[in-house]
Every structure is written in C-alpha cells, then in structure tokens.
Amino acid sequence: MSTQRIYSLQTLPIELAHRIFDQLDTQTIIFSIRSACKLLYSITNTYNRYALDFHYMSKSDLLLMRRIIDPKNVISLTLSDENETHREIRLFFSHFRIDQFIRLRSLTLFYIEYEDLEKFRKHIMKCSLKKFSISSNVLGNNNIASSLSAILSHHDFREFEFDGSENILNEIQWPVSYGLEHVTIAQWYSWSTVYFLLSHLPFLRTLVLKADPAGISFKETIVTQYDITQLCHLSSLSLNSRYNITTDNMRSLLVHLPMLTHLRLIGQQPLTDSLLFDGFQWENFIETKLPALNKFEFWFSKHLYHYEDVTAVESIMTSFRTSFWLETKRWFVKCDYVENKYCRHLYFYSTPIYRDSLDYLDGENTILYSTTNNINNNATIIVNTQRLSLDLNKLMAQDIQQNVSFVVF
Incomplete structure (x- = not known):
C-alpha cells in the first residue's frame, strides 16, 4: 500500500x-x-537574494533589518526621501555602509538630493548593478544630470528608469557605446525626447514613456533631425499620452520599428483622430510595416456628437471583426458607449486591459451600450493595473444587467 x-x-x-x-x-x-x-x-x-524596500518601512524596521540581514545578501535596494519617509536616505547612510552591498543588482532612489546621489554613484561604479531607478523633484540641476551621466556609463547597466524634470533629462549624456536595453521615462515632454533616445541607444530593446505632463506637438522635422537607422532593434514600445496620439505621428514613428513585437498606446484624454478607431487602417499598417507585432494593447476614447448613437459603436467594431483581428492575431477589443450629464463618449480598448491607473465607472458616467469583437460578449475582462477606482454601487447594478465580470491584477 x-x-x-x-x-x-x-x-x-x-x-x-x-x-x-x-x-x-x-x-x-x-x-x-x-x-x-x-x-x-x-x-x-x-x-542571499533579499530585496530591501524601505519606501514604506518604519525607522524601527530599518534598524531591525540592519541587525538581521547581512548587506552582502541584498541584491535589491529601494530608498525614499518623500514626505512620508523624509530624510530616510540620510538615516540609511548613518546605519549602513553602502560599500558592503557588494552583490547589489538593482537600486531605486525616490526624491534623492544631489549630495546623496554622489555617495551612491561612487559605489555604483564598483559593483555589477543591472538596474537603476531614480526620481527627483528638483526642477533643474546640472550636477544631478552629470552624476546620472556618469552612472549610465557603467558597462554592466541594462535597465534605467527616470522620473524628473525635463531640464535634467535633456542634460544627461547617454552612453552610445554601452548596452542599455530597457529605458522607462515617467514624464516625457516632447517627441524630440523619443527620437533622441532611440537614435542614441543602439542596443535599446524596450522603451516605456509613461505620461506627457502637458499637450505636446509633433513636428515632422523632428524625424529628420536624428539618425534613426538604428531604431530597428526596438522590440517593445509603450506610450502613454494625454493629448498627442494621432495616426500621423504614430505612423511617422512606427514605420522605423519593423522589429517591434509589442506595442502599447494609452490615450488619457479624448482623441480627435477618427483613424485611430479604424480597424481596417490598423490592419493594413501592421501587415505592411509591423510584420513582427504579436501583442497590441491600447486604450482610446473620443467625444460623440449629439446625433451619434449606438450605431457609431457598431460601425467602429465592424472594422475589428475581420479574420486578421479574430483569427490571425486573436486580438480582442471592447467598446463602451458612455453617457454623463454633460456629454456622450466612447471608451475603446483592447482586452486584457493594461493601464497604470484605471478609473472605471465614476459616479457621473453610465454605460448605455457595450460590445466586443469577441464571440463571447460576456467573457471575463482581465485588468492589469496598479491603481483601480470603481463605483461599486453602479458596477454591481450593471453586473446584474450585463453579466460583466472582472479579474484584477
């Protein structure tokens, strides 16, 4: 037995x-x-693979970690000088010796001052750091830009994340000869930033632009200002914009990215370019210019005129019900016809939903009609987000009527 x-x-x-x-x-x-x-x-x-995150850790916990964990067993370190953790970085230096973190592979610093950054820079140049993330609330500081330039010249660097002012970003000297592969910019200010990064980082594979803080205009002349012959190596592009997604500026950029396998476009505000909602146009462009693309995620919205009703939704969705979308790519999209006391508008998005932040059905909006190109119109909607806002009362009422189902990650 x-x-x-x-x-x-x-x-x-x-x-x-x-x-x-x-x-x-x-x-x-x-x-x-x-x-x-x-x-x-x-x-x-x-x-020996501890990831120390002091971002939301109390002073007493920090001191306890110092007593228990050997620095050489730490591979990831996160520190913050935000309001909730003011002067935490100075506290860290008073209790730890940064040179003892000999196996550090990832370092994240929130709201760091130049003097503290310099202390980390001296250590970074001696260790095999792979990922470096920094945010700074200083509007402009050439010293910070100089330190970042030196840090980025480290030959082991593969991933860099930056959240700070345009002045600092523009002053960074990017290391052309080194193998930086993944770059995330939390706030991008111009299309020149996009083309500059792509033309100066020949080994770049992933570029994430999280948000433009204000409306920025696209100029065709920007394309000719940079040598963009090296852009073909990029395989993943994520672009989050408040105002600046149009068919023309997207095509002007994407036509230079034939090796792209992943594309994410998020429009935070209602868009005016109707071609963005045309599945036939996207199908033709992707087949001819982006043959390697296998993952396409987007979120668009647009205002509707007073005479546009639910037929506008079906008219849009028809172009996304071809064999290209449903069989070849198996890309599923959903369209919500939404009304509030001021206007009507459309939410048009791919599923699963990928957004850093998602406000779904706030108190003023009501979904009048919803449809998808998926045969199963009641399929579960998977939401991948870091912050989700829901009006549960309204959602529960509509759940009963429409059999809406969500899974949130």
Missing part, C-alpha cells in the same frame, strides 16, 4: 525554499517565516 508523501516548506530542499522566498517581500520573510521554527530560521539566514 503506497503512502502519500506530505510536503511542507520545512521538507523542501533549501534551494526550492529560497526560490519561494524570491516571490515574497522581505518583511514576510523576516517577520513571519523566520520566527516560525528553528529550521526556517536557519534557512532565512542562508538566503
């Missing part, structure tokens, strides 16, 4: 237990698992 073997965290090989730890935050490992029993206490002490 065979007996069924029971597995638990204590019976797993240490290597597998550490793999599980990789998916947990440091507080869970230290405050929950470590104190469970002597065996787990020992296993946590030999774990």
Whole structure:
C-alpha cells in the first residue's frame, strides 16, 4: 500500500525554499517565516537574494533589518526621501555602509538630493548593478544630470528608469557605446525626447514613456533631425499620452520599428483622430510595416456628437471583426458607449486591459451600450493595473444587467 508523501516548506530542499522566498517581500520573510521554527530560521539566514524596500518601512524596521540581514545578501535596494519617509536616505547612510552591498543588482532612489546621489554613484561604479531607478523633484540641476551621466556609463547597466524634470533629462549624456536595453521615462515632454533616445541607444530593446505632463506637438522635422537607422532593434514600445496620439505621428514613428513585437498606446484624454478607431487602417499598417507585432494593447476614447448613437459603436467594431483581428492575431477589443450629464463618449480598448491607473465607472458616467469583437460578449475582462477606482454601487447594478465580470491584477 503506497503512502502519500506530505510536503511542507520545512521538507523542501533549501534551494526550492529560497526560490519561494524570491516571490515574497522581505518583511514576510523576516517577520513571519523566520520566527516560525528553528529550521526556517536557519534557512532565512542562508538566503542571499533579499530585496530591501524601505519606501514604506518604519525607522524601527530599518534598524531591525540592519541587525538581521547581512548587506552582502541584498541584491535589491529601494530608498525614499518623500514626505512620508523624509530624510530616510540620510538615516540609511548613518546605519549602513553602502560599500558592503557588494552583490547589489538593482537600486531605486525616490526624491534623492544631489549630495546623496554622489555617495551612491561612487559605489555604483564598483559593483555589477543591472538596474537603476531614480526620481527627483528638483526642477533643474546640472550636477544631478552629470552624476546620472556618469552612472549610465557603467558597462554592466541594462535597465534605467527616470522620473524628473525635463531640464535634467535633456542634460544627461547617454552612453552610445554601452548596452542599455530597457529605458522607462515617467514624464516625457516632447517627441524630440523619443527620437533622441532611440537614435542614441543602439542596443535599446524596450522603451516605456509613461505620461506627457502637458499637450505636446509633433513636428515632422523632428524625424529628420536624428539618425534613426538604428531604431530597428526596438522590440517593445509603450506610450502613454494625454493629448498627442494621432495616426500621423504614430505612423511617422512606427514605420522605423519593423522589429517591434509589442506595442502599447494609452490615450488619457479624448482623441480627435477618427483613424485611430479604424480597424481596417490598423490592419493594413501592421501587415505592411509591423510584420513582427504579436501583442497590441491600447486604450482610446473620443467625444460623440449629439446625433451619434449606438450605431457609431457598431460601425467602429465592424472594422475589428475581420479574420486578421479574430483569427490571425486573436486580438480582442471592447467598446463602451458612455453617457454623463454633460456629454456622450466612447471608451475603446483592447482586452486584457493594461493601464497604470484605471478609473472605471465614476459616479457621473453610465454605460448605455457595450460590445466586443469577441464571440463571447460576456467573457471575463482581465485588468492589469496598479491603481483601480470603481463605483461599486453602479458596477454591481450593471453586473446584474450585463453579466460583466472582472479579474484584477
């Protein structure tokens, strides 16, 4: 008679237990698992891939981490000088020696001052850092730009994230000869920024532009100002814009990206270019100019004239019900006809939904009609977002009427 073997965290090989730890935050490992029993206490002490995130950690927890965790076992570090964690970076330096973090691979700094950045820069140049993220609320500082330029020249660098002023961004000297592959800019101010990055980073594979802080205009002459022959290496582009998505400026950029496999376009405000809502136009352009594209995500909206009714929704959706969308690419889209006391408008988006922030059905908006190119009109809508706002009363009422189902990640 065979007996069924029971597995638990204590019976797993240490290597597998550490793999599980990789998916947990440091507080869970230290405050929950470590104190469970002597065996787990020992296993946590030999774990060497800690990700220390002091962003929302109390001073007492920071001091406890200093006592428990050996710096050489830390591969990721996050620090912040925001209002909630004011002077945390100085506190960190008073209790830790940055040169002891010899295996650091990822460093994230929120609202750092120049003097503190310089301390990190000296260490970064000596370790094998792969990812560096920084945000600064300083409007303009040539010293910060100079430090960032030096940091980016590090030959091991592969990923860079920046959230700061245009003045600092424009002063950064980008290292053409090094292998920077992934760049995220939290606030982009002009199309010149886009073309400058693409033309100066020949090994760039992923470019994420999260938001333009104000309406910016696209000029065709920008395209000719830069050598964009190297753009063909880019495989993923994510662009989040308040006002600046039009068919012309998208085509002017995308025509130079034949190796693109992933494209995400998010329009935060209602758009006026009707061609963006034309599935036939997208189909022709993608087939001829973006043959490698296999993942296309978007969120568009537009105001409707007073005479436009639900037939406008079906007219748009018809162009997205071809074999190209449904069979070749299997890209599913959804369109919501929404009304409030001021106007009517359309939300037109791909599913699953990918947005950093999503306000769904605020108190003033009501969905009058909704349809999709998916045969199963009641399919679950998967939402991938960091911040979700819902009017639950209205959503529950419409859920009963429309059988709407959401899964949020």
